[in-house]
Amino acid sequence: MHPTRRDQFTLLLPALAAITASRAQSADLPTLKSVAHRFDDLPSRPSGKNISHAIFDGLTHSGFRIEAHETELAPGGEPHPPHHHSNEEMFMIVDGALDFTVNGTTTRLGPGGLGFAGSNDEHGVRNPSTDTKARYFVVAFGPVA
Numbered sequence: 282m283h284p285t286r287r288d289q290f291t292l293l294l295p296a297l298a299a300i301t302a303s304r305a306q307s308a309d310l311p312t313l314k315s316v317a318h319r320f321d322d323l324p325s326r327p328s329g330k331n332i333s334h335a336i337f338d339g340l341t342h343s344g345f346r347i348e349a350h351e352t353e354l355a356p357g358g359e360p361h362p363p364h365h366h367s368n369e370e371m372f373m374i375v376d377g378a379l380d381f382t383v384n385g386t387t388t389r390l391g392p393g394g395l396g397f398a399g400s401n402d403e404h405g406v407r408n409p410s411t412d413t414k415a416r417y418f419v420v421a422f423g424p425v426a
Contacts, residue, residue, distance in 0.1 A: 310338060310339045310340050310346060311339040311340070312339060312340050312341075312342065313337060313339040313340065313341060313342075313347070316337070318336060318337075320334070320351075323335065323336060323351070328360070329355070329358075330355035330358060331352060331353060331354050331355055331358055331360060332352070332353040333350050333351070333352050333353075333360075334350060334351040334352075334353075335350050336349040336350055336351065336418075337349055345422070345423075346368070346421075346422070346423060346424060347420065347421070347422055348419075348420070348421040349418065349419065349420045349421070350418070350419055351375075351416065351417070351418050351419075352416070352417055352418075352419065353414050353415075353416050354377075354379070354406070354408040354414060354415040354416070354417070355408065355414055356408055356410045356411050356412050356413055356414060357407075357408060357409075357410070357411060358407070358408050359405060359406060359407040359408070360406065361405070362405060363382060363403050363404060363405030364403065364404070364405065365401050365402060365403045365404065366400075366401070367400050367401060367423060367424055368400065368421050368422060368423035368424055369397065369398060369399055369400055369421070369422045369423055370397070370398045370404070370419055370420070370421045370422075371395065371396070371397050371398075371419070371420045371421075371422075372390070372395065372396040372397075372398075372406060372417055372418070372419055373394075373395050373417060373418045373419075373420075374390045374391060374392055374393065374394045374395070374415070374416075374417045375392060375416040375417055375418065376392060376413075376414070376415065376416040377391075377392075377408060377410055377413050377414055377415030377416060378390065378391050378408070378409055378410060378413075378415060379394075379396070379406045379407065379408060379409075379415050379417060380406065380407045380408075380409050381394075381396035381404070381406055382403075382404060382405050382406070382407075383396070383398055383399075383402050383403070383404045384402050384403055384404075385403075389409065400423065
């Protein structure tokens with residue numbers, strides 16, 4: 282049995298709705314311009330013993346969303362419980378260590394290490410140290426989560 286055009290259109294509607302919702306969420310974001318930020322000039326947002334430094338959140342010239350921030354994670358800390366969302370995230374470790382978990386598999390990453398969480402993969406990070414903070418950058422790609 283071959284699907285009719287009506288069947289095909291019915292299957293396409295949820296995808297179109299998701300794209301439309303994603304673009305509506307991104308419509309309020311600025312188009313990113315070339316820029317240089319000194320770390321000392323980045324805004325800081327404390328959250329308990331952790332500190333986040335926003336770098337940018339906006340759209341590329343082609344309309345693709347990209348967001349970046351740096352986090353200082355307290356010993357034994359995690360920014361939030363494992364979670365999942367439609368955008369992808371890349372974690373780049375600067376200092377300390379992170380236990381990077383994706384879909385139940387944990388890998389310990391040190392300075393220079395990189396973790397990537399694909400769309401809708403459950404992921405989380407935790408600082409395994411009892412006395413040293415971890416510092417890492419996150420770059421998120423895709424629709425607002």
